Amino acid sequence: MVALATQDSALVQGYLLALLTVGILWFLANIAVSVTALAVIARSRIRHREAWEDLDFIEANLPKNGRPPETVDEYRAHHLKARR
Template identity: 55%
Template sequence: MRLRSRLRGEFPRGWCHSAQWWITGIRDLTLNTTAAVATVVFVGEAKRALRHRDEPRTLARLSGTFEGYVASLLVNSGGLAVLVTMAIEEGLPVVLTALLAGWYLPNIAISATVFVVVARSRTRQPAAWAELDFVDQHAPKYGRPPETIEEYRAQQLRE
């Protein structure tokens, strides 16, 4: 897919006047930031991922994106490593160390759970995920009508 096609998909004509475009963008940014920083909020999503681990459509519609959960895993693991280093080197107070560890460990556990479930599903059901990725990549967004053959096909697969 060429850059022009991708830009047209993300920035359709009149995007700056489209309330739906702005609302969707702000919602996605908020969900991904929350998933990266405070994954504990998505404990229900982790449970849903475990219950529906063999259903790619359900896993693809989890709140926050897969990238948000991966970012959470990296950020919180790094934070825990820094915390351990500071506790050993600087002698942080036990209460502060316990509070921060109590924040990092659940975030790591939840993001790791979602990461493993989605990765397992992607390796076991590549055809279903290929279809979902095609729809995600080519389906018209923000209420825009389909303009290309791929967009028509993606819209039919979505419905």
């Protein structure tokens, strides 16, 4: 009976160790993907500064909730979005 309990305990510890290992690997994979995505975005923003400036302008000035453009910047943002 004691030997059986010891085997079960060792089996549970093995499962916990495997689960911990998978969790750590998952965490490291998420970190790697996040760093890669940030590097790609940063590189894109540096190399294609003009395109990103247009996108930022559109996002900041495009009329919200489907209302028509009212200012010059809103008209320009609407026109830029239509071109893209």
